[in-house]
Amino acid sequence: MKRLFFYVFALFNLISLIYAVAYDYMTGAEIHYDFYGAFFVCWLIFFGILKAILGI
DSSP states (O other), rough: OOHHHHHHHHHHHHHHHHHHHHHHHHHTTTHHHHHHHHHHHHHHHHHHHHHHHOOO
């Protein structure tokens, strides 16, 4: 179960990150790589809290 949770987290985070970069590129926005690092840390905290709540 722990391995599945980790893979779901990794897949979701990767898809979210790719979407964010692609969206910024398509709209012509400046790409701020530091925001994507903060984005990753926020998802890491969210999934850590979720993991603690679910007791995985």
